[in-house]
Amino acid sequence: MADQDIRNNEIVHEIKGMIRIYKDGSVERFMGCEFVPPSIDPQTGVQSKDVVISPENSISARLYIPKSQPDPSKLPLLIYFHGGAFCIETAFSPMYHNYLNSLVSAANIVAISVDYRRAPENPLPAAFEDSWESVKWAVSAEDEWVKNFADLKRVFFAGDSAGGNIAYRMGIQVGLEGLSFGAKLMGVIIVQPYFGGEEVIGSEATNPNMENLEKLWRIACPTVTSLDDPMINPSMDPNIGKMGCERVLVCAAEKECLNERVWCFYEALKRSNWKGKAEIVETAGEDHIFHLYNPTGHNALALMKLLVSFINESI
Numbered sequence: 001m002a003d004q005d006i007r008n009n010e011i012v013h014e015i016k017g018m019i020r021i022y023k024d025g026s027v028e029r030f031m032g033c034e035f036v037p038p039s040i041d042p043q044t045g046v047q048s049k050d051v052v053i054s055p056e057n058s059i060s061a062r063l064y065i066p067k068s069q070p071d072p073s074k075l076p077l078l079i080y081f082h083g084g085a086f087c088i089e090t091a092f093s094p095m096y097h098n099y100l101n102s103l104v105s106a107a108n109i110v111a112i113s114v115d116y117r118r119a120p121e122n123p124l125p126a127a128f129e130d131s132w133e134s135v136k137w138a139v140s141a142e143d144e145w146v147k148n149f150a151d152l153k154r155v156f157f158a159g160d161s162a163g164g165n166i167a168y169r170m171g172i173q174v175g176l177e178g179l180s181f182g183a184k185l186m187g188v189i190i191v192q193p194y195f196g197g198e199e200v201i202g203s204e205a206t207n208p209n210m211e212n213l214e215k216l217w218r219i220a221c222p223t224v225t226s227l228d229d230p231m232i233n234p235s236m237d238p239n240i241g242k243m244g245c246e247r248v249l250v251c252a253a254e255k256e257c258l259n260e261r262v263w264c265f266y267e268a269l270k271r272s273n274w275k276g277k278a279e280i281v282e283t284a285g286e287d288h289i290f291h292l293y294n295p296t297g298h299n300a301l302a303l304m305k306l307l308v309s310f311i312n313e314s315i
Contacts, residue, residue, distance in 0.1 A: 009022050112134070124221040125221075240269060254285055
């Protein structure tokens, strides 16, 4: 191999078992790479299909509708944003496909799981821009499933980890710009969000995972000069009080390394001039995205019940 090739293939970033980035820009991902096709789920009867939202920006999504019901009334629409530190996982990975099947069945809703562009190839704010374009596409009801089955007066956003960050950001975007076509955002569900900050708080000082989390932030948004950038630390967001809905549910996990950061965000939202109602629920004894890794566990089922209750309060 020539000297130039050796230099170009030098590893510049690596998170063991997760992602490796080379000097020439090539990327290896070791998690969340598997693709599961859309289907009719044999356990729940939930049907899914894939759509392209923007060919130019490679934005796509997976849509879900529940098993046919005798009641012809339209159903709440959930727009879901997957996690993965903005770098890994997709809307089509088995973990998210299975979770959305379960959530759509349990809540009896229509769901759109957004597949946004990922870092490092497309650093932030690409994921935010793609997600907002997807929201606007969803409420336009261009898709027949959305048009026929979804009640655009009952729209919800939800996401976990990086997707929780996106769900928050989309809630703010609605507050700043509104929704077209008479759609209404009823609530935002923020599950164990991937937030950060320049100042170390609480147990972050002794947590061995913090170094990797900071590296991931530098991969996701290499142009920022501070981890207090609002994309990373919403507690510093001057627009935090402009959330475009009346209800927010924050879901925390006691043992995850960012738990104190999640509580800090919740308190900042409560202190802001936002007039809505925020609630936080912490699951004892659990780590980050436990509900995805062990979806049939007692605590995961309890969290699912909580999300279903939050959505169905609008009915």
